[in-house]
Amino acid sequence: MKVASIFSLVAALLIAGCSQHRQNADLVIHGGPIFSAQANNKIYQAMAIKDGKIVSVGDEQLVRQVKARQTIDLKGRFAMPGFNDAHSHIRGRAKRYIDLSEVTSIAELQARVSNKIAELPAGEWITGYGWSEDRLAEKRKPTRIDLDSAAPDNPVFLDREGGHSGVANTKALTLAGLTSSSQDPEGGQLERMADGSLSGIIRENRTIVSSLVPDAEPAEIRADLAKRLNALFSLGITSVTDASTSVDDYRSIWRPLYANAAQPLPRATVQINPDLVHRGPQGAIAELAALGAVTGGGNEFLRIGAVKVFVDGGFTGPAAWTTKGYRNDSDYHGAAAVDLQALEIFSARAHIAGWQLGYHAIGDLAIKRxxxxxxxxxxxxxxxxxxxxxxxxxxxxxDPSLKTMARQQIGIIQQPNFTFSLEGRYRTYLPDDALAHNNAVATPLRNGIKMAFSSDIIPIDPRVGVYAAVTRAGISGAIYGPDEAIDVALALRLYTAGGAWMNFREKEVGEISPGMAADIIIIDRNLLALAPKDILDAKVDMTFIGGKIVFDRAKQGPSGSYRR
Ligand SMILES: [Zn+2]
Structure with a gap:
């Protein structure tokens, strides 16, 4: 950093001394606060970009010192490094799949099914996920009769939110050989209507129906994944980590997608998730070895990240492993999701092989262990x-856990947005102290622990995480543990440079500094000068990857000019 700033000072003096020899650049952005996300929170007014990288930063003088092919005047808007969502879940889906997480009535659910039928060849299976009777206006579960009226000729199977039950239409039940006289399948339960006929709802083990759905083609999954990744640019996300990629998905989906992308994609890091629970330490190590690479493998766009194992569950289950009992059931503590001895054998070997370890741990006992x-x-x-x-x-x-983390430099990939979006669950499950410090930020930072911000897609929008980190507000507006709050500049830094560091990319992205890739976003207002509540209304106007425009709100979509 020091060397770079002395160098740019010397360069600036030289340029000022002979203004006929202006520095060439592809792009200059100026005319508003440019938040560097450097540790000193430095703010610039101008930056120059050449060959995909930031080459100089400074004040308005820079505009006269640089001869640029394109100039963008911020006119007071705010520029910063693109967001880095260091723990997310981005999956490509089959064409037959419908997202039902925002459906608010059975009529709407039926309409989605009808629309999907129109997109698919006749008689194709339709699948979906995410409905919940709690959100449906009718306040009841959908039945096979509801689905039959939308889909008389296509088999349909739609999983409920949480993944413990689903609803099938008559066509799907018939293909599975299920009738009113059928017995419950092993580990599963068939719900019935008042007349004894099947309602279409199957609880727990649903493989009797779900196993009939044909696998999607990898190309189909890749096309959908590309669309979802590209859509992140409108949120200002330029780097993303998929937090549980199987070795198979890395090979058949992610690697071919990034090798042949037809559209701009964010920089991606994939945390590799071997099947330790079923394969044991030997099998899981063999799975990693078959990859032929460890953390850091890949290229500047697609990189192999940490190995990821689930040490416990979460509060959506609820299955987080805690020291104290839950608020609603003081005898319940959750549990480990993996055999700890097997985990340690596996982890030691992965560590020695050169892997970074990034483990899922939500409850305090899971974290401590x-x-x-x-x-x-x-x-x-x-x-x-x-x-x-x-x-x-x-x-x-x-406290001893925090001290050990600081001493051994064990970091945290935190989701500040959980305080906001999972408030309801925390109020149900967490005792007072845990509630006040839920998803703590200031305490671990004060202990000298490194941290990166991320969303875990609940929701994926970085504005929610920044807002919650600054306010500690739940979705109701109630405030939890205000002593865990941090300021906006630090929240932005943890959501940019924080993730870059955690993914060993801090020399490539995450700051506005000379030498960094020009992954930049322009936001319609100054995030450092807003009332916290207005953070949620800020809009991304433009997103750049390597200096190329990949999202432009004025044009309502990515420009076609981007080439990797
Ligand atoms: Zn996750």
Whole structure:
């Protein structure tokens, strides 16, 4: 940093001394606050970009010192590095799939099914996920009769939110051989109507129907994934981590997609999620070895990140592993989601093989056990710059855990937005102290622990995380543990440079500094000068990847000019 700033100072003096030799650039952005996301929170007024990288930064003088092919005047708007969502879940879906998470009536659900039928060849299966009777105006579950009226000739199977039940239409039930005289399948339950006939709802084990759905073609999944990744630019996200990619998906979906992308995509890091629970330590290590690469493999656009294992569940289950009992059931503590001995054998070997470890731990006991295990592994086999971390960190662990994390440099990929969007669950499940410190930010930072921000797609919008980190507000407006709040500049830094560091990309992206890739966003208002409540209304006007425009709100979509 020092060397770079001395260099740019010298360069600026030289340029000022002989103004006929102006520096060439592809693009100059000026005329508004440019938040650097550097540790010193430096704000510039202008920057120059050449060959995809930021080449100089400074004040308005820079505009006269640089000869640029294109100039963008911010006119007071705000520029910053693109957001880096360091823990997200982006999946490509089959064409037959319908997202039902925002459906508010059975009529709307039927309309979605009808629309999907029109897009597909005759008689195709239709699947979907995310309905909940709690959100439906009718306040009841949909039945096969509801689905039959929309889809008399296509088999339909729609999973409820949470994934513990689903509803099938008559066609799907018939294909599965299910009738009113059928017995419950093993591990599953067929709900019935008053007359004893099947309602279409199947609880728990639903493979009797779901196994009939044909697999989607990888090309179909890739096309949908590309669309979803490209859509992140409108939210200002230029780097994203998929937090549980299987080795198979990396090979058949992610790698071919990034090798042949027809449209601009964000920089992606995939955390590899081996099947430790079913395959055991040997099998999981073999799965990783078959990849032929460890953390850091890949290229500047698609990179292999940490290995990811689920140490516990979450509060949507609820299955977070906690020291104290839950508020609504003081005898319930959740549990580990994996055999801890198997986990330690696996983790030590992955660590020695050079993997970064980034484990899912939500309850404080899951975090504590994970940290103790990382400590033992790092003590036995010290490694500089390992950047092992805990994904989540919803319930603040005890002080010794925080101290160990600081000492062993174990980081946190935090979701500040959970305080906002999961408020209802926390109020039900968390005792007072855990509620006040839910998804703590200031306490771990004060302890010297490295942190990156992310969304876990609940929702994926970075504005929610920044807003919640600054206000500690739940969706109701109630405030939780205001001592965990941080200021906007730090929240933005954790949502940009924070993720870059956690993914070993801090020399490439995450700051507005000379030498960094020009992954930049322009926001319609100055985030550092807003009332916190207005953060949620800020809009991304433009998004750049490597200096190329990939989203322009004025044109309502990505420009076609981008080429990687
Ligand atoms: Zn996740």
């Amino acid at each position: 994970t940290v103790e295990m990382f400590d033992r592994i790092l003590t036995a086999n010290p490694r500089d710059n390992h950047r092992h971390h805990v994904n989540h960190f919803s319930v603040l662990p005890d």
